[in-house]
Each structure stands twice: as structure tokens, then as C-alpha cells.
Amino acid sequence: MRLFTHNMLSSNIKGVANGFPLRIEVDQVVEKQVDFHPDFLRNMFPKLEWKALVDAARTMGYTELPEEADSSMLESEEFLRKLHHALLELHLEEGALVCPETGRKFPVNKGIPNMLLHEDEV
Amino acid sequence: MVFCFLRSYRFTEATWKAFSLPNFAFRGVCHPGIFKPMRGIKVKGLSSLRTLVSDGESHVQPMPLVEEEKVSSSSVQSTPEIEKNYVHRVYDAIAPHFSSTRFAKWPKVATFLNSLPSGSLVLDSGCGNGKYLGFNPDCTFVGCDISGPLIKICADRGHEVLVADAVNLPYRTGFGDAAISIAVLHHLSTENRRKRAIDELVRAVKKGGLILITVWAVEQEDRSLVTKWTPLNQKYVDEWIGPGSPRTRSSSSITLESIPETENNSKEHEKDTESLNHKFKGTVPSTSKDVSSVQNQQEYVDEWIGPGSPRIRSPSSITLESIPETENNSKEHEKDTESLKGTMPSTSKDDSSAQNQQEYFVPWHLPYHRAEVGGASACALENGLAKKDDKKGAVVYNRYYHVFSEGELERLVSGMSNAVVVDRFFDKSNWCIILQKTL
Numbered sequence: 001m002r003l004f005t006h007n008m009l010s011s012n013i014k015g016v017a018n019g020f021p022l023r024i025e026v027d028q029v030v031e032k033q034v035d036f037h038p039d040f041l042r043n044m045f046p047k048l049e050w051k052a053l054v055d056a057a058r059t060m061g062y063t064e065l066p067e068e069a070d071s072s073m074l075e076s077e078e079f080l081r082k083l084h085h086a087l088l089e090l091h092l093e094e095g096a097l098v099c100p101e102t103g104r105k106f107p108v109n110k111g112i113p114n115m116l117l118h119e120d121e122v
Numbered sequence: 123m124v125f126c127f128l129r130s131y132r133f134t135e136a137t138w139k140a141f142s143l144p145n146f147a148f149r150g151v152c153h154p155g156i157f158k159p160m161r162g163i164k165v166k167g168l169s170s171l172r173t174l175v176s177d178g179e180s181h182v183q184p185m186p187l188v189e190e191e192k193v194s195s196s197s198v199q200s201t202p203e204i205e206k207n208y209v210h211r212v213y214d215a216i217a218p219h220f221s222s223t224r225f226a227k228w229p230k231v232a233t234f235l236n237s238l239p240s241g242s243l244v245l246d247s248g249c250g251n252g253k254y255l256g257f258n259p260d261c262t263f264v265g266c267d268i269s270g271p272l273i274k275i276c277a278d279r280g281h282e283v284l285v286a287d288a289v290n291l292p293y294r295t296g297f298g299d300a301a302i303s304i305a306v307l308h309h310l311s312t313e314n315r316r317k318r319a320i321d322e323l324v325r326a327v328k329k330g331g332l333i334l335i336t337v338w339a340v341e342q343e344d345r346s347l348v349t350k351w352t353p354l355n356q357k358y359v360d361e362w363i364g365p366g367s368p369r370t371r372s373s374s375s376i377t378l379e380s381i382p383e384t385e386n387n388s389k390e391h392e393k394d395t396e397s398l399n400h401k402f403k404g405t406v407p408s409t410s411k412d413v414s415s416v417q418n419q420q421e422y423v424d425e426w427i428g429p430g431s432p433r434i435r436s437p438s439s440i441t442l443e444s445i446p447e448t449e450n451n452s453k454e455h456e457k458d459t460e461s462l463k464g465t466m467p468s469t470s471k472d473d474s475s476a477q478n479q480q481e482y483f484v485p486w487h488l489p490y491h492r493a494e495v496g497g498a499s500a501c502a503l504e505n506g507l508a509k510k511d512d513k514k515g516a517v518v519y520n521r522y523y524h525v526f527s528e529g530e531l532e533r534l535v536s537g538m539s540n541a542v543v544v545d546r547f548f549d550k551s552n553w554c555i556i557l558q559k560t561l
Contacts, residue, residue, distance in 0.1 A: 004243070005264055005282055008297040012290055014197075020294050039241030040262050047297055047328070106292075112277050113284040115292040116268065122199035122290060 001097075001113050004087040006056050007048050009113065011099035011106075013121045021052035022097035022106070024059045030093040030111070041083050042074050057086040198314045199290045207507055208483065208522035209309045210268055213250075215498035215508070216488050216519060217271035221251035230549040231304055232257065234334045234556065242299035245326055247288045247319070248306030252276030255283070264298075266291070289315050291322045298327040301334075305552070307531075308337045308523050316524070317534050324541045324559050333541070333557040336549070337526040340480060343551045352520065354481035480527065483520035493517045531555045 011019025054065045064082045066073075073079040096105040097113055104121070107114050201210070213220060231254060238244060240260035249255060249265030250272050256263055266286040267273050276283040286292050288306055301323045310316045323333045342348055488508075493499035499517045502508035508519045531553050532543055540561040547554050 001284065002282055004262070005284070008243075008264070008293050009284075010292055010294040012292045014199075019292075037241065037260075037262075039239075039260070040243070041241075043239075043241035043299065044243065110274070110277060112270075112273055114270070115266075115284055115286040117199075117287070117290065119200060122197050 001092045001108055001111055002088055003053060003056050003060070003090055004044060004048075005113075006092070006097070007053055007087075009097065009115065011101065011104065012115075013099060013102055013104060013117060016099060016101045019099055019101060021049065021056065021100065023100060024056055024092060025096040025098060025105070026059055026061075026092065027094035027096075028092075029060045030091040031089055032091060034088050036081070036084055037088075038080055041080050041087070044087065045069075045071060045074055045083070053086060057090065060090045060092065062086055062090055198312070198318045199287070201287070202311050202315075204311050204522050205309065208520055211498075211502070211507060212486060212519045212521050213269040214271045215502055216486055217251070217269060217275060219488050219492045220486070221272065221275045224251045224253050227253065227257065228304075228336070228550055228552075230547060230554060231302065231334065231336065234302070234332075235261070238300050238332070243297070245291075245293070245298040245301040245323070247291060247301060247303050247323055247326075248309075249273075249276060249281075249283065250305075252279060252281045252283065254302060254304065255279075255281040261300075289318045289322060291326050293326045295325050296328045296331075298331060300332045301327050303333070303335045305336060305338065307335065308525055309521070311522060311524060313534070320535055320557075321538070324538065324557065327559050329559055329561060331559045332544070333559070334554065335531060335557065336552045336554040337531060338523060339548065339551050339553045340525045340527045341548070341551070350485060351523070352483040352485075353479045354483060354522075355479070480525050482523045482525060484523050486519040486521055487511070487514055487516035488519060490515045490517065526553045528553065 006022065006024065009020075009022055011022060013019065050069050054067060057063070057065050062085065065086055066079075069079075091111055092108050093111050095108045097108060097115075098105050235244065235254060235258045238258060238261050242258075242261040244258070244261045244263045246252070246254055246263055246265040249267050250269075252265050252272075252275065254263070255265045255276060263282065265273070265276055265281055265283040266288070267276075267283070268285065268287050270285050273283045273285050284292075288303065289310065303319065303323055307316045307319055310319060320333075320335065323335070327333060488499060493516075499508060502519065503510060503517065508517045510516075511518050528548075532546060532555060535541060535543060535555070535557060541557045541559050543555050544558045545556040
């Protein structure tokens with residue numbers, strides 16, 4: 001699971017009012033280089049919950065993202081490179097995503113979050 | 123083998139007690155035949171496949187399963203038993219084989235994906251083996267599917283995926299730029315669930331975002347495919363007394379046939395039914411007014427349901443006879459298909475009933491060399507969710523389908539306040555719409 005996915009995921013357990021952001025529990029992080037794709041970054045930026053991304057990246061061991069960001073920063077190649085790395089090159093390989101309201105853990109194994117709910121959660 | 127047998131028999135007893143359903147003579151009958159065939163299964167990985175078949179005609183039939191499930195489900199998001207047993211578990215079991223057959227890209231889906239702006243985030247809900255993930259290299263894809271084994275295949279190919287339910291997407295609202303739902307909605311057994319899945323797609327994309335939805339059509343271009351499917355109908359739901367009904371070993375090697383037994387069945391089918399009744403007479407005791415369907419279901423029991431079969435409360439969970447047919451894409455079975463044609467109702471005869479029939483079991487043939495002994499297929503055989511077909515050398519699974527009539531997709535979305543249909547078309551025996559989120 002990469003962090004742009006984390007920025008989209010939300011706990012959808014019945015009764016949970018705000019299931020975002022899921023807290024990340026890290027057992028293993030893997031880094032994989034991918035092609036730089038500024039269109040994607042510029043397109044994603046307005047939709048990102050920035051604080052959630054910064055916190056998630058920090059949890060994954062990456063601390064280069066600025067605490068605050070605005071769209072003017074998209075002009076900066078350096079910023080885009082950092083954003084690229086945070087969103088696309090960090091993988092939560094093993095760990096869990098934790099519902100902020102209920103504490104329910106969604107396991108992440110081999111990079112795959114299992115977001116299926118139990119019968120009593122829907 | 124003996125141990126296996128005993129274990130499964132005990133399991134059966136316990137299961138039945140748990141469900142406290144009548145199990146009649148079934149309980150006491152040990153059927154060695156069930157296990158014998160299992161020896162033929164080679165142990166290996168599973169595999170799988172699904173057909174891109176569709177069938178067809180356009181009238182909407184009242185959907186018995188829909189109504190039943192509404193009653194039995196506490197929530198539209200609760201997965202009905204029929205989907206667990208005849209969609210999820212099947213795909214889990216056949217995932218590698220299924221995936222090995224899923225590579226052809228449908229041109230209209232390709233066109234849609236290629237039309238998206240560079241940098242788009244595309245959500246593929248029910249992505250299966252992920253054949254569309256990454257299709258447009260200028261876009262970023264996230265796939266989800268309820269089948270862990272299928273998602274594993276996607277992940278092994280390097281795709282960004284997660285295990286999630288299409289009727290309850292774990293996504294915050296408006297994050298996706300576009301979404302696709304390819305051959306997914308027809309696996310949902312109630313109209314409310316199909317609607318809900320569309321609602322979820324709309325919710326997940328941004329305002330202005332496009333959503334492509336494709337579903338198998340009643341109107342199949344290759345009509346012969348439909349004869350390989352098993353129609354589900356109210357009679358089965360109402361009168362089928364379950365796999366625990368008296369089991370009788372049929373001495374004849376039976377070719378189970380597709381019998382279009384709809385309530386509003388055509389007269390033409392009575393002939394087929396009669397001939398089948400005749401064929402089965404004397405081998406299977408009838409316990410229902412609906413002689414033909416029960417007899418065929420007896421065959422289903424004989425051939426498919428072992429003593430380890432779970433009893434399922436849902437009236438729609440187990441029904442049906444099996445169909446000795448193969449997918450249109452498995453060449454290995456073509457010979458069998460040919461030889462069976464003589465015994466199957468003709469395509470033309472099926473047309474009339476198919477017009478009103480939308481609920482089906484569609485078989486999946488998992489070749490023995492792909493079936494895993496001690497794995498999912500062995501379990502499925504033990505609990506009655508799959509059947510061996512020694513003639514074909516395959517484990518046969520049934521997959522639940524609700525095939526869509528013309529205009530049905532549009533009707534599903536007609537009440538939506540935040541999305542409009544911007545295109546609709548028929549492609550490769552599929553009905554397709556493109557929705558745009560407006561608010």
C-alpha cells in the first residue's frame with residue numbers, strides 16, 4: 001500500500017463518523033522507485049489531506065515533506081520530487097491500518113490492505 | 123481418505139444441527155461415490171476462469187433472489203449467502219485458473235481508459251485479476267476486489283490493490299477521478315446491492331468524474347452459451363428442500379442438463395422437461411410437486427453434494443442442477459461440448475425462456491491438473507460447492523449471475539440525483555453505461 005492510497009482509505013465501519021485518516025502501524029516498509037509523473041502529482045495535490053500525508057510519511061520513516069503546503073509549491077521540482085517519493089515510492093509492506101474511532105485494525109500483508117468488514121460492522 | 127470421509131461426515135452432522143434444518147434421509151446416507159472421484163484430483167494450485175458470456179433478452183423478470191435476500195439480510199451491505207458460496211468462494215478457489223484466462227481487453231473499456239486525462243486516478247472496483255490496472259500508463263490505478271486470491275495475483279504483478287467489498291468501498295468521497303466496474307454488478311444478488319455498488323462508485327469519484335459500468339447482458343450474442351447455464355427461479359427458492367433431501371445414487375451416468383424452468387416458462391420447454399423426467403424416472407424419488415426441478419436437483423445432490431455439504435438457511439443458497447458445460451473460452455472442453463449438444467435443449471428453444479430469465483448459475487470448469495488436492499477445490503467438493511466431472515476431467519463450480527436486460531442499468535441509476543448517463547452501449551454481450559457525477 002502506497003501513501004496516495006492511504007490518503008484515500010477511510011474506515012467504513014457502521015457507525016463510524018470519521019474513519020479518516022487510518023493510523024498506520026508499521027512492521028515493514030519497502031521503497032520502490034517509479035517513474036516521475038508530475039501530471040499525477042498536480043492532479044492529486046488538491047485532493048490530498050496534507051496533514052494525514054505528512055504524518056503517514058513520517059510513520060513510514062520519511063520526514064522530508066513540509067508541515068504545510070499550498071498549490072504554489074507545485075512549481076517547485078524539488079517539492080514535486082518529495083511528493084512523488086512520499087506518494088508513490090513508499091510501500092507499507094507489512095503492518096496494519098487502524099480505525100481512528102474504533103481502533104479496529106485492518107491488516108496489511110504483502111502490501112495488501114484487507115478492508116473487508118465483519119458481518120457486525122456493516 | 124477414510125479419515126477425510128469420517129471427518130467430513132461429522133462436520134455434516136454438526137452443520138445440520140447448527141442450522142436445525144430438516145435433513146431427511148440425507149443425514150444417514152454415506153455416499154462412497156463422492157469420495158472416490160476425489161482421488162482423481164491431482165494436487166496442485168487452483169485455477170480459474172470466468173466466461174464473458176452473456177445471454178439474452180430484454181424482459182425483466184421479478185427476481186426471486188432479490189426479494190428473498192432483502193428479507194434475510196440485515197443490511198444491503200451484508201453479503202447474502204448465495205454470493206458467498208457462489209461468487210466469493212468460487213473465485214477464491216479458481217483464482218489462478220480464472221486469471222490465466224483473463225487477458226483479452228474489451229475494446230470499449232480500453233477506449234474509455236485511454237480517453238482519461240493524464241494523471242488521473244482510476245478506481246477499479248471488482249478488478250478481478252487486474253487486467254485493466256495500468257492499462258493507460260498515463261493514469262494511476264487502484265484496484266479492489268473481494269477475492270483475496272485474485273487481489274494477490276494483482277499485487278504480484280505490481281499493482282496497487284486492496285481487498286474490499288464493492289458495495290461498501292473504504293474510500294473517502296470524491297478522491298477518484300474516474301472509476302470502472304467491469305463485469306461485477308451481475309454477481310450481486312439483489313437490486314438494492316447493485317444500486318448500492320453504483321452509489322459507491324459515484325461517491326468515490328470527484329464531481330465531473332466518469333464511471334464505466336459493464337454487466338453481462340441477457341441478450342447474449344452466442345445464444346448457445348445460455349444453454350450451459352442453470353436458470354434459478356422462484357420454484358427453486360420456494361420448493362427446493364435443500365441438498366439434504368433424500369439422496370439416491372443414480373446408476374446412470376447422468377448428463378445434467380440446463381432446464382429453463384421459469385414460472386412463466388414456455389410450452390416448448392415442457393417437452394424438454396418431460397423427456398428429462400422420463401430419463402430420471404425410477405432413479406430419483408420425487409418429494410415435490412415440481413417433479414422436474416426436484417428430480418434434477420436430486421441429480422444435483424447426487425453429483426454435487428457430498429455428505430459434507432453445508433446446509434444453508436438462505437432459500438436461495440443451494441438450488442439447481444448442474445450443467446455439463448464448459449466456458450466458451452476453454453478449448454480443452456470443446457469436444458465434450460460438441461458431444462453434449464445432442465442432449466441439450468436447443469438454443470432456439472431456450473430463447474423464449476431466456477427472455478424472462480435473469481438469474482443463473484454459470485459453470486466454471488477447473489481442470490483437475492489445476493485443482494488443488496487438500497486445497498480449496500477439495501474443500502469445495504467436500505462441502506458440496508463443487509462437483510467432479512470425470513468425463514471432462516474438471517472440478518465444476520457454479521457462479522451466481524444476475525444478467526441484465528436492456529435498459530436495466532439505466533433504470534438502476536435513473537433515480538440518482540448526482541449522476542447522469544452520458545453514454546450507453548452494447549459490447550461483447552455486455553450492457554454498458556458511462557455515468558458522470560454531477561454534484
